[in-house]
Amino acid sequence: MRQAWNRYAFIRFVVFMSLGIVAGTFLPDYFEIILLLFSAIAAMYLSAQFFRGYQFPSFQSISFAVLAFLICFSFGYLNAFWKSEKHDEAHLLKINTSEIEAFEAVLIDAGKVTEKTHGFKVEIQQVLFGGEWQKYSGNAMIYFQKDSLSENLKYGDKLLVKSRLSELEPPKNPLEFNYKRFLGFDQIYHQQYITSGNWLKLDEGKGNLIMAYSIQTGQYLEGIMNEYIQNDRSLAIAKALTLGIKDELDNELRNAYAAAGAMHVLAVSGLHVGIIFLIVSTLLKRWRNRKRGRIFFAVINISVLWAYAFITGLSPSVQRAAMMFSFIILAQAMKRQTNIYNTLAASAFVLLSFDPFLLFSVGFQLSYLAVLGIVFFQPRLYGLLQFEFVLWDKLWAITCVSIAAQLATAPLGLLYFHQFPTYFFLSNLVVIPAAFVILNSSLFLMIISFWDWASDWIGFLIDHFIQIINYLVFSLDYLPNSTIDGIFINTPESWLIYIAIFFIALFISEKKLNYLKLTVLSLFLMSASICLRQYENFQEKKLIVYDTGKHHALAIRNGFSQYFKVEDELAKDKNKLRFHVYPSQLQAGIADFHPDHFEPENQKELFEDFHGLKLAIWEDKRIIHWHQELDKNFTFKEPIDADLLIISNNALEKPEKLLEFFKPEKIVLDASNSYYNIQNFKAKFEEENLDYYIVPEKGAFEWKL
Incomplete structure (x- = not known):
């Protein structure tokens, strides 16, 4: 068992770094103590490395492990503290923003259009405060009144805005979604609505050049889809699935896909990057196992993945998925004696090193849990049944993927969304192959867009194919008990479910009865917590x-x-x-x-x-x-x-x-x-x-x- 755990070094590193990130986010007052601890532990670790191997090898092994984990914890804490802009003395949180008279800001995202506004994430560069310009900075969400001028705003524009700023407010109702904390993880602490005539464009092209070209490319490709796909709902699905643009999805469409357990198809992430990876891997299959071809295979595959991330606006979810697959490709190319779990943990370690607050992103959590569930449970489920007929075998493989991913993500789905899609295995039999077809055909449409006749036909086929898929998804919603809604569990209860799933995985892997007993104990504690909460509710007036x-x-x-x-x-x-x-x-x-x-x-x-x-x-x-x-x-x-x-x-x-x-x-x-x-x-x-x-x-x- 000990030797098996030695193969999962990065998993342990990520766990301790994650604990440090949580502590650094919610317990920032201990920064000086942790910094001193980190410095001391790092010095001890380097000193221990110098004398390593002289005596007491068992003691040294334990000491090195403890020191390494404490370093990871301290690094996670310090990284979360340093990356949190609110600790900066020149941050907007240090002043009364309601007294701001005006501010200069740069638009740092592609923006979101609603019925009445154009919303942008902005970087405040300086503010007019107390009658003079001062260098206070921070990020904010700015909503411009919709008019002919605000329609032309784009990423990288620098504006002079005559307005104050409002600090985001905490939730005002019991258990209401904490929008302030949600945006705080993205370093956004203020927002403001700006009416027409209270802003002036000073300059443009002030953003990151790569991001600017990425957004422009995505907007150009969006224009192609607008031209050749006529049905509004088909266009909304195609944009969401291919380019990650979800603004045009109406609530009825979102609810239908969510109820069917197919909402993941409409968020460009691991599934879509995985489809691109599968396409490229199939085309370059002959190079994959050659000694010299492995590097060529890796370079082309990674390049295509990041090119796809580029055309989707380099959204965090696609970057996360591209990073995950890039590590897997590199590990395969170098023929490293490692395992998929360690590789996934290494990619998470790198991502959290750059942005520790990804840890609190629902997308980050669901992506990694889904992949872990598929990697562990899918092969074991797939081996339970054998089909000679190829079609049945493929359907069973997709069903196993759906069950494995659902098993790993269900507790988070219950915690965040309070519902469970009963027919998820049926919907995924439809939407996963459909996503493959729509993504490939949409990319093909973009490639041949210069040929109007062919583009018209491809657009027509995509349009009607999506209409059929929408009809099937909506049909699932009419089946009896299609969604178990109104489920409530709290965070500790979700953790107990995951602990039970973890022990089930260990039982399957190690075949030891004690793991099954621990599974039952975890589920018993979870059930006891629910019963106690319900008893308190029953007594409450x-x-x-x-x-x-x-x-x-x-x-x-x-x-x-x-x-x-x-x-x-x-x-x-x-x-x-x-x-x-x-x-x-x-x-x-x-x-x-x-x-x-x-x-x-x-x-x-x-x-x-x-x-x-x-x-x-x-x-x-x-x-x-x-x-x-x-x-x-x-x-x-x-x-x-x-x-x-x-x-x-x-x-x-x-x-x-x-x-x-x-x-x-x-x-x-x-x-x-x-x-x-x-x-x-x-x-x-x-x-x-x-x-x-x-x-x-x-x-x-x-x-x-």
């Missing part, structure tokens, strides 16, 4: 006023049952419900709520209407929801006691009237109130020493009983 942006949303829970009330306009916006509300509903185990099927009129009314007020008694607590203006002549003989008063829709015009009507213990102003009214109310509430809570400022209000 909570009221939540959500922050959904300009709309009212209220949930009152008692165990697994709840009353949920939202405005009609918000009820129709399924995306907002899914983003702001659904995560906390999943965590609480509320089975009868789903954003796609929610209808407000089906909810049992908890409140009683009283002259425009909504009144409820819940757990001996008096709750009043003031959601509309009262009649001017309406009054009470004396103020009513209330444990909780919720004010929505600017129902209270004058804060003085509140104390004429009510004596509240707690006041909540939700997101449907205007900013102007909220500021007026705050001043009055503080003057009267009232206990109040502002949802748009503090996020969702949670009241536990």
